[in-house]
Amino acid sequence: MSSRTASCSCGQLQVEVQGEPRGVGMCHCLACQRRTGSVFAALASFNTPYKVTGTSSEYVRTGDGGSRFRFRFCPACGSNVFHTEEGDTGRVSVAVGTFADPAFSAPRVSVYDCRRHPWVQLPAGIVAFDKDPA
Ligand SMILES: [Zn+2]
Ligand SMILES: [Zn+2]
Numbered sequence: 686m687s688s689r690t691a692s693c694s695c696g697q698l699q700v701e702v703q704g705e706p707r708g709v710g711m712c713h714c715l716a717c718q719r720r721t722g723s724v725f726a727a728l729a730s731f732n733t734p735y736k737v738t739g740t741s742s743e744y745v746r747t748g749d750g751g752s753r754f755r756f757r758f759c760p761a762c763g764s765n766v767f768h769t770e771e772g773d774t775g776r777v778s779v780a781v782g783t784f785a786d787p788a789f790s791a792p793r794v795s796v797y798d799c800r801r802h803p804w805v806q807l808p809a810g811i812v813a814f815d816k817d818p819a
Contacts (some may be wrong), residue, residue, distance in 0.1 A: 691783035693764035698739040698757070702731035707776065709790050713805070714797035714817075716746060720756065721765055724802045727781035727792060735777045736777060741766070749817060765804050 692699045706729040717726035741757035748754060753771040756762060767779045781789055795801070795813040807813060 689784055689786075690708045691766055692785070693739075693759035693762050693783065695759060695764075698741050698759040698764070698766055699763055700738070700777070700783075701736040701738070702777065702779060703734070704732065706731055706790060708794065709781065709791040709792045710794040711771075711792045711795060712796050712817075713799075713809075715800055716748075717797075717799075718800070720744075721780070724805060725791050728778045729781050729784075729789070730776050730778045733775055733777060735767075737767075738764035747773075 686704045688701050688703050690699050709727070709729045712726045712728065713724070715779045716728075718724055720726065738756075740760060742760040744756045744758065746754050746756065754768050755771065756768040757766055760765065764783060765780050766783050767777055769777055781792075791808045791811075793811060795807050795811050796817045797815075798813045799815050801807075
């Protein structure tokens with residue numbers, strides 16, 4: 686199976702995932718805008734197992750649906766690299782930008798479209814939800 690490695694900006698925090706992503710999505714919610722410093726988050730989820738190298742700091746945020754998400758970021762450079770959802774041990778969500786691969790698959794799903802900056806255009810064929818359907 687093929688593997689990919691995502692890395693923070695300074696390189697000390699890395700996560701290696703296996704196989705193809707089970708989903709790629711973008712989130713326009715205000716929490717993701719603040720969390721990333723960008724105007725939307727692009728995330729790819731992968732099946733476990735995954736391998737983490739380096740040290741990470743953690744920020745836990747409770748989503749609108751009550752789920753608790755544990756975001757891992759580099760304590761040295763601050764890049765948000767990956768997160769997991771408490772109680773869901775089968776997958777990891779990795780920030781697409783940390784792969785530094787412009788050929789990475791485009792997102793198929795867009796959530797929190799109600800918060801999307803109007804100048805952000807969605808890729809053709811994407812499924813958009815006003816909030817989070819989960
Ligand atoms: Zn770093
Ligand atoms: Zn979000």
